[in-house]
Amino acid sequence: MRKLSFCFLIIFIYGCATVPYKSYKPPYKKVSFWELKDFCKKYKLKYNFDTIDDIVEITSPDVDMRLLLTSGLIYFNGRVFSIKSVPFYSQGKIFVPGELANFFSLKSKEAFRLLPLPISIKTIVIDPGHGGKDPGAISRSGLKEKDVNLKVSRYLKSDLEAKGFKVYLTRDRDVYLTLKQRVELAKRYDADLFISIHANANRSRKVRGFEVYYLSERYFDSESKALVMAENASLGFEENNLSKNTSRIVWDLICTENNALSLEFANIVISTFKRMGFYTRLPRGAPFYVLKYAYIPSVLVEVGYLTNYNEEKLLRKSHYLKQVSKGIAISIDLLNRRYAKFTSSSR
Numbered sequence: 001m002r003k004l005s006f007c008f009l010i011i012f013i014y015g016c017a018t019v020p021y022k023s024y025k026p027p028y029k030k031v032s033f034w035e036l037k038d039f040c041k042k043y044k045l046k047y048n049f050d051t052i053d054d055i056v057e058i059t060s061p062d063v064d065m066r067l068l069l070t071s072g073l074i075y076f077n078g079r080v081f082s083i084k085s086v087p088f089y090s091q092g093k094i095f096v097p098g099e100l101a102n103f104f105s106l107k108s109k110e111a112f113r114l115l116p117l118p119i120s121i122k123t124i125v126i127d128p129g130h131g132g133k134d135p136g137a138i139s140r141s142g143l144k145e146k147d148v149n150l151k152v153s154r155y156l157k158s159d160l161e162a163k164g165f166k167v168y169l170t171r172d173r174d175v176y177l178t179l180k181q182r183v184e185l186a187k188r189y190d191a192d193l194f195i196s197i198h199a200n201a202n203r204s205r206k207v208r209g210f211e212v213y214y215l216s217e218r219y220f221d222s223e224s225k226a227l228v229m230a231e232n233a234s235l236g237f238e239e240n241n242l243s244k245n246t247s248r249i250v251w252d253l254i255c256t257e258n259n260a261l262s263l264e265f266a267n268i269v270i271s272t273f274k275r276m277g278f279y280t281r282l283p284r285g286a287p288f289y290v291l292k293y294a295y296i297p298s299v300l301v302e303v304g305y306l307t308n309y310n311e312e313k314l315l316r317k318s319h320y321l322k323q324v325s326k327g328i329a330i331s332i333d334l335l336n337r338r339y340a341k342f343t344s345s346s347r
Helices: 002-014 036-042 098-104 106-112 145-162 179-188 222-231 244-275 309-315 318-342
Strands: 033-035 046-050 055-060 063-068 073-076 079-082 088-090 093-097 123-128 166-169 193-200 211-214 298-305
Touching: 033 036, 036 046, 036 093, 063 098, 063 318, 073 098, 073 244, 079 244, 093 098, 123 145, 123 179, 145 166, 145 193, 145 318, 179 193, 211 244, 244 298, 244 318, 298 309, 298 318, 309 318
Parallel strands: 123 166, 123 193, 193 298
Antiparallel strands: 033 093, 046 055, 055 063, 063 073, 073 079, 088 093, 211 298
16 A cells, blocks of 8 residues: 555656746845846746746747746756846745846856756766765664665666666765765766765754755855866866966856756755655755765755654665655656756747
8 A cells, every 4th residue: 555655646746747846935135036027028028937847938039038936047049057046936926036137138148158058967976975984873773874875875776777867876885985086986977966865863853854955056165166177177178278267257157057956956856755745854055075076966865864763764664765766766857857848949
C-alpha cells in the first residue's frame, strides 16, 4: 500500500508541467519593483501569464521576453540571461524588477550578450558528503551520516542514469575526500549541476525536515571571484584579449548565473518534496565550500535529521532513501522540462 501511494504521488507530480511557487515573497527592501501591468503600459508591451508553468510572456513587435516567477532567469529575443532580482506573485498581482528596463537599452543589451546562459542539464556530479575518517553526524543509536549520504547518492545515480543523464559520484565507497578534491571533480567532469548530499543534526531532537541550500550571491566575495578567475584562466578569456575589467564583469555574470540556476533548482526540489508529503523548509543561502568553489550551479541537500527520533528511523530504511532519490531525480526532470518550455520558440 505504501508503494502504491508513493507511485500515485509520482504520477501526480509528473502530471504537472512544473511546480508553482505562488506563495514566494522576495527579501528585497531596496530593489525597485513594478506591477506587471504598469510596467507593460509604460513600455507599450503586451503580457500573458501561464498559470500552469509560472511563465510570464512580455511581447511587442520587437520584443519576445519570458520570465519565470521566483527565478533569476530571463529569456530575451532568443537568448537566456540572468537578473539579480526575481519577479514574484503576491496578493493576486505579479511584480517585476525595474532592471528589466535595461533590456530595452541597446547599450545594456550589448553588455548582457557577454554571457548567455546554457540551461540544459546533461552531466551531473553527486557528492556524498563526508566519508572515511570523517563520519559526519552520528545518531544516538550509531547511524553515521557518511553511510546515509552514500546510499542516497548511489540510488540517485542509478535513477538519473535511467533517465539518460551522465552521472558521476565524487566517491563510490567509504573514503575520505577533501572539500577541494570534491569540487575539482565537478570541474573535471564539466558538470552542469553539482549536488552535495548530507544528513543534518541539531542539539534539539525536535528539529526536523528536508532542506536545500544554495550559494547566495552575497557569499561570493571579491576574493572568491579572484580565485575563480585565476583557476579558470584556461577558459580562454585572455586568449580573447578581454580587458581585466571586462573579464571581471564576465565572472560577475557567471556568479549571478550560477546563483540563479541554483536557486531555481532549490525551489523545484523543495516544492517537489512538499508535494510528496515530506516536511520541508524553505531553500536557504549558505557559504558552504562545495557551493562556493564548484563554479557551476550547485545545491546541498539535507535529507533529514539524524538527531530527530522519527527521521533517524526513516534514514535507516532503504525505501525512504529511495523515495528521496526519486524526488531529486524528478526535480531535475521538471527543471529540464520547464527550461524546454521557457526557451521554446512557439507561443
